[in-house]
Amino acid sequence: MQPKETNAQTRRKPKSGLFRLREDIPSGLYNALGFIIPAVLIFLWWLVTYLGLVKPLFLPSPVAVLAEGWRQVTEGILLADASVSFYRITVGWLAATVVAVPVGILMGNFQIIEGSLGPLISTMRYMPVVALIPLSILWAGIGDAQKILILFLGTFFQQALMIMDNVKNIDMNLIRAGQTLGFSNSEILRRVILPAASPGIWDTFRITIGWTWTYLVVAELVAASDGLGRRIMDAQRYLATDTILFGTLFIGVLGLLTDYAFNKSGLRFFRWNSDKR
Amino acid sequence: MTKNATMPRIKVDAVGKIFGRGPQAVQAIKRIDLDVHENEFVSIVGTSGCGKSTLLNMIGGLDEPTSGDILIDGTPVDGPGRNRGFVFQSYSLFEWMTVQGNIRFALEKSNFGKAEKDELVAHFVQAVGLSGFENAYPKQLSGGMRQRVAIARALVYKPSILLMDEPFGALDAQTRGMMQELLLKIWEDHKVTVLFVTHDVDEAIFLADRVIVLCSSPGLVKRTVDIELERPRAFDIVTTAKFGEYKRDIMADIREETLKVMAMEKHNES
Numbered sequence: 272m273q274p275k276e277t278n279a280q281t282r283r284k285p286k287s288g289l290f291r292l293r294e295d296i297p298s299g300l301y302n303a304l305g306f307i308i309p310a311v312l313i314f315l316w317w318l319v320t321y322l323g324l325v326k327p328l329f330l331p332s333p334v335a336v337l338a339e340g341w342r343q344v345t346e347g348i349l350l351a352d353a354s355v356s357f358y359r360i361t362v363g364w365l366a367a368t369v370v371a372v373p374v375g376i377l378m379g380n381f382q383i384i385e386g387s388l389g390p391l392i393s394t395m396r397y398m399p400v401v402a403l404i405p406l407s408i409l410w411a412g413i414g415d416a417q418k419i420l421i422l423f424l425g426t427f428f429q430q431a432l433m434i435m436d437n438v439k440n441i442d443m444n445l446i447r448a449g450q451t452l453g454f455s456n457s458e459i460l461r462r463v464i465l466p467a468a469s470p471g472i473w474d475t476f477r478i479t480i481g482w483t484w485t486y487l488v489v490a491e492l493v494a495a496s497d498g499l500g501r502r503i504m505d506a507q508r509y510l511a512t513d514t515i516l517f518g519t520l521f522i523g524v525l526g527l528l529t530d531y532a533f534n535k536s537g538l539r540f541f542r543w544n545s546d547k548r
Numbered sequence: 549m550t551k552n553a554t555m556p557r558i559k560v561d562a563v564g565k566i567f568g569r570g571p572q573a574v575q576a577i578k579r580i581d582l583d584v585h586e587n588e589f590v591s592i593v594g595t596s597g598c599g600k601s602t603l604l605n606m607i608g609g610l611d612e613p614t615s616g617d618i619l620i621d622g623t624p625v626d627g628p629g630r631n632r633g634f635v636f637q638s639y640s641l642f643e644w645m646t647v648q649g650n651i652r653f654a655l656e657k658s659n660f661g662k663a664e665k666d667e668l669v670a671h672f673v674q675a676v677g678l679s680g681f682e683n684a685y686p687k688q689l690s691g692g693m694r695q696r697v698a699i700a701r702a703l704v705y706k707p708s709i710l711l712m713d714e715p716f717g718a719l720d721a722q723t724r725g726m727m728q729e730l731l732l733k734i735w736e737d738h739k740v741t742v743l744f745v746t747h748d749v750d751e752a753i754f755l756a757d758r759v760i761v762l763c764s765s766p767g768l769v770k771r772t773v774d775i776e777l778e779r780p781r782a783f784d785i786v787t788t789a790k791f792g793e794y795k796r797d798i799m800a801d802i803r804e805e806t807l808k809v810m811a812m813e814k815h816n817e818s
Contacts, residue, residue, distance in 0.1 A: 444640040447610050450627075451634040452705075453657035466644045543644045543685040 331513040339513040340521070348502070353525070356487055356499040359415060363422025363490070364483040368476065371427050375434025375472075380464065385435065396428035401489050413494035425486035430479045437471035438464060470541045477533035484526040499525075555622055556583035557709060557741045558607060563616035565602055565767075576602045577767035579616070582760065586708075589735060589742045591752035592760045593798065595805050599767030600745045601713050607743065608634050608711050620709065630657060633702030633740075637714040639694040641686040647697050648673065648682040654701045672700035675734055692723040699731070703738060710735075712744045716751065725783060728754055736780060749802065750786055753777075753794050761798055764805040771801055 289296050313333055319325055320332035327335065343349035374392075378385040400421060407424075411417040445467055449459040491500030499522055506514035538545070560582040567574045577599040584590050592600045605611040607618055609628040618625040620632070628634075642650050651672055655665045673682055676696035686694050695715055702710060716724045728751060735742055746752050752759045759773045773794060777785055785791055 442638055442640060444636040444638050445642070447608075447628075448634065448636065448640045448642075448701075450610065451608060451632065451702075452654050453628070453630045463642065466642070469644075541644075543687065546687045 328510060328512060331516060335513045336517045336520070339511075339517045343502075343517070349521075352497055352499045352502050353521075355497050356491070357525075359418045359422060359490060359498065360480070360483050360487060362415075363419040363486075364426055364480050366419060367423045367426035367430055367479070367483075371430040371434055372472070375431045376438050376460075376465070376468075378431070378435040379438025379468075380460065388431075389435075392428050392431055396432065398424070398428075400425045400486060401492070404489070404493050408494060418490040418495065418498075421490040422483050422486050425489065426479050426483045429482065430475060433475040433479070434468075434472055437475055438468045440471060441467040470537065470544045473533070473537045473540065477530055477537065480529055480533065481526055484522060484529065487522060556619075557586045557588070557621060558582070558584040558743065559617075559619040559622075560603070560607070561617045561619065563603070563606065563613045563618060565599065565606065565611070566614045575766040577613075580762075580767055580769055582769065584741060584743060587739050587741055588758065589744065589756045590758045590760060591744045591746060591756035592762060593746060593749060593752045593802065594762030594767075594770075595764045595802060595809060596747065597809070598762040598764050598805070600762055603762075603767065604711050604713050604743060604745050607709075608632055610634075630705055631707050632709045632711055633705070633707040635695070635698050635702050635710070635712045635715045637717045639686070639691070639698050639718075641694055641697055641701075643686045646683045646685055647678055647689075650686070650697050651700050651704050654704050658705045668704050672704045675737070676700045677730065690723070691719050692727055695719065695727060696730070699734065703734070703740065707740070709741045709743065712742065714746055715744075717746070717748075724748075724751070729783060731755065732779075732781060749795055749798050753791060753798070754781065754786060759794070759798060761801045764809045770805065771798075773798060 288294060289300075316330070317333050320327065320330060320335075331339075340349070343352075374388065378388055403424060404421065407417050407420045411420045441464060445463055446459055449463040454462070487498070488500035488503060491498040492504060495501040495504075499518055503515050503518040506512075506518070560580055563577060563580050564575070565577040567576055580599075580603060592603065594600050602611065606613050607620075607625065609625050609632070620629075642653060645653060648669055651669050652665065655668060658665070660668065673679060676699055678693065678696055678700070681689065681693065686697065689697070698715070716727050719727060731742075732755060742755075744752070744755060753775055756775055759775060761770045761773070762768065763770045775794060777788075777790060
């Protein structure tokens with residue numbers, strides 16, 4: 272009997288499973304990994320440049336990139352670039368959102384509008400925005416309006432379709448419940464459909480503003496004298512790879528921060544959507 | 549009882565329902581005639597696809613019959629109305645409102661004064677056993693508690709009819725039993741006509757004065773069984789011989805219908 276019992280005991284010992292399907296791992300480890308992996312990559316980057324395996328022209332060292340960043344900070348370029356880009360992103364994204372929210376909500380609720388606009392928008396969203404730069408200059412000139420137009424075009428179509436889906440995803444019986452309680456269509460739209468879809472729509476906001484950030488370089492590709500994207504395109508002319516790398520990483524960090532801000536504020540706005548007490 | 553006592557609360561008169569048109573048309577209900585009287589509790593059972601939910605939706609005014617008429621107190625149904633309350637299987641609570649908020653929302657279109665509304669909300673929170681959870685949000689509640697909110701929301705504006713579409717279908721067996729007892733108590737206290745759709749034969753018998761068994765597609769009434777079990781009913785009534793007889797008869801009917809559907813499916817395949 273004795274050996275059998277020990278056998279059972281060893282079998283009951285939990286398997287050390289960091290790779291079990293869909294199982295939780297310790298949260299400390301989970302959070303740490305998010306820092307460890309980038310840190311390892313930066314270390315490898317540093318190592319490669321330190322050992323001189325790659326010419327600085329092709330891959331400047333992390334230190335050189337940071338130094339470039341510091342130069343931009345002290346000379347005031349970075350703040351000027353970031354604020355003008357931030358302005359364009361905000362206006363471009365807001366313009367897209369102001370149109371996409373009503374269009375998406377109407378498409379999600381009324382088949383006649385989905386039928387009318389759906390195929391058109393689905394086609395437009397595959398348009399390469401870069402190819403529209405010449406036209407955008409003809410239409411909107413070479414000022415901020417053109418940059419904002421590009422950001423709008425890059426964001427709007429996807430956003431409208433996603434908001435349509437957010438609205439469609441709500442339980443049909445919520446609408447029916449509203450009807451049985453005697454509410455009119457417009458009341459149900461405002462007081463049932465909109466709040467029910469709002470967490471999903473907020474998440475769409477978070478995702479689409481990320482896309483707006485990725486269109487920044489495209490927007491500032493032509494006829495811009497300032498902006499984070501412009502700085503990168505200028506650096507290309509002088510093969511200033513440290514400027515290119517710093518600019519790219521900086522846009523990534525700003526995008527991440529925007530994402531975080533939307534995420535946190537969403538949790539605050541929609542506390543009812545959390546199942547924790 | 550000022551009204552004609554013989555006038556049924558709900559009259560389903562030769563109602564048929566076809567979804568779609570042309571070659572894709574599906575006949576969900578062939579012809580159903582049904583009278584439900586004031587304060588009666590009627591269960592509707594049948595195989596899936598027999599049209600029982602469709603029938604309930606039409607009585608609720610959420611769907612229109614293709615033929616025939618539905619009358620509530622002698623008046624034809626024209627869309628949803630506040631003489632009927634509806635409870636769905638999926639709870640369908642407004643998750644951005646608290647328990648109290650959900651129930652109060654249902655009173656918005658009523659002509660009660662503010663004090664009266666407060667009183668009604670408080671009364672129904674208590675009647676469904678949710679005292680202490682007034683300010684909780686639906687996502688913080690268990691399935692059974694959510695469905696209690698839905699029941700309170702459907703009754704608070706004092707409809708004369710309560711329509712329930714498999715309301716306990718998503719609950720575990722223990723919770724379901726408790727909810728059935730709670731529903732009977734509410735029904736006895738508040739006197740309302742209940743039409744209850746379920747596929748659970750035990751549940752149908754335990755709750756109802758009358759069980760309507762529907763044929764498989766297209767919908768027809770196969771049989772009506774009067775349940776002559778005394779009230780108030782306790783949970784152990786399901787172990788009595790009489791209950792067993794009802795159950796055997798109804799299950800035999802449903803089994804027959806299920807076999808018909810299976811034979812039809814086989815026929816369509818070959």
